[in-house]
Amino acid sequence: MKIHALQTGQVAIKQNQRQGVSAGLGRLANTLLDSQWTPMLPILAWVVEHPEGLVVVDAGETARVAEPDYFPRWHPFFRLCNRMDVKPDDEIGPSMKRMGLSPQDVRW
Numbered sequence: 001m002k003i004h005a006l007q008t009g010q011v012a013i014k015q016n017q018r019q020g021v022s023a024g025l026g027r028l029a030n031t032l033l034d035s036q037w038t039p040m041l042p043i044l045a046w047v048v049e050h051p052e053g054l055v056v057v058d059a060g061e062t063a064r065v066a067e068p069d070y071f072p073r074w075h076p077f078f079r080l081c082n083r084m085d086v087k088p089d090d091e092i093g094p095s096m097k098r099m100g101l102s103p104q105d106v107r108w
Helices: 015-019 024-033 076-080 092-098
Strands: 002-013 041-050 053-057 082-085
Touching: 002 015, 002 092, 015 024, 024 076, 041 092
Parallel strands: none
Antiparallel strands: 002 041, 002 082, 041 053
16 A cells, blocks of 8 residues: 655645634634745645555645635635645646556545
């Protein structure tokens, strides 16, 4: 069995979110009001090569995050607390193909 971590793009988030400052609504407020960003961090997907077939655990992110209406407009987190960089070639399908794995072979 092999486990692969595939990078499906990058994201910058607020420092307070990364550090988990406060709890509950206080944590959300601290994240929304934070002006400091992390450096770009990897967005990972996980593929397990198992004797019974390929297993995908968390498919990472899609390039559709760049579309204006992909995330709900009413939710402040998506507008104010993350900056994503995901290109179509970063998605899990193309990433798997580069590793010699076929998305059609994913069993679970």
